Amino acid sequence: MSQDQSSAPPAPSVPAAPEGPKAPAATGRGSGSRAQARTAVVWRVLREALDRRAKEGRSPRGPVLDVLDTGGGTGNFAVPIAALGHRVTVVDPSPDALFGLQRRAAEAGVAERVRGVQGDVHGLFEVVERGGYDVVLCHGVLEYVDDPADGVRNAVAALRPAGLLSLLAAGAGGAVLSRALAGHFTAARRALASPEGSWGGSDPMPRRFTPEQLSGLLTAEGLEISAVHGVRIFSDLVAGGLAEQEPGALDALLELEEAAAESPAFHAIAGQLHLLATRG
Incomplete structure (x- = not known):
């Protein structure tokens, strides 16, 4: 199941080519979109993690990371990541989603850095290389698979040593x-x-999932969890129209989401949970 088929809202558009340290428009700030405010926390955390990884130079490609997006659908995260200059492989069971991915990547000018293959996390190594990626995204996948533990196990096995897993799941x-x-x-x-x-x-x-359930799935595979964030803590609870009633309200909502995202007190009531973990 791709992220596009889950409840996660679409990420915003990205620039046609990477522009150094400037982030794609996925921050949500000043965008006027409530949907973007819902994804902004995940993108900020992921962007910072990708930048750190690229500067560390652990990838065989130097500052260019090999990224695998399992269930990546039409490229809500894959295309912005490619716009940063990285190489992204998207695995998704839907041919329609992969067609949308190709079109989105072409429109963003990053088609040469995005590859889509049909498959799912359970049969992952039928279509991609085991241990071949610096970063693996597993966003909106575990909610739909028959065996979440097996899904995590395969995602981890796709990582290179010291590789980074980004896990996003419904809370x-x-x-x-x-x-x-x-x-x-x-x-x-x-x-x-x-x-x-x-x-x-x-x-x-x-x-x-609860935060404890997701943490348990990761630690069972020997991963070291570096960050846990609550996502869509308030965005899904605000009545429609309230966030658009006055100028600046959406930005204020985003600031509130970001302020609460790292607080464990709010993780238990978050609409989604985002975890970053490193393979030992």
Whole structure:
């Protein structure tokens, strides 16, 4: 399942070519888009991690990183990463998503740095090299796979020694809170009691995670977790229109999201959880 098929909103457009330290427009600040505010925290953290990795020069390509995006869909993260000058391979089961990826990469002027292959995380090494990547993205994937532990295991096995894994998954606590605030108390109670964080057959998300569950999946594979961030802590809870009622409100919402993202007190109620971890 690609990120485009999950509940994660689309990332914003990117410049046609990398421009040194200038980031693509995925920061969300000043963009006027509530959807961009929802993705801005992840992009900021990931961009900083990529910059550090590139400066360390551990990649065989020097400052150019080999990045694998499992379930990367139409390139919401892959294309901005390619715009920074890195080489990105996207694995996704959907031919339509991969076609959209090619079109988006071409429009951004980074087609030569983006490769799309059809497959999924369980059959990952049927289509990509084991141990061949400096960075692996596993965003919006674990919610849909039959065996999350196996999915993480394959993502880790795709990393080079000391490689970086970026994991983004739906948060169980955020779903409980959003259902309750919307007045769907039975659904909230079901999601709270469910080991999968799901409220039943009408729930479009098969599985959600607690921070402890995601951390456990990573440490079980010998990864060292360097950062945990709560994502969409407030954005999914603000009533439609409130964030657009006055100038600067969206930027203020983004600043609030960024301020709360690193606080463990808010991780349990985040709509999504983002973890960075390094392979030993």
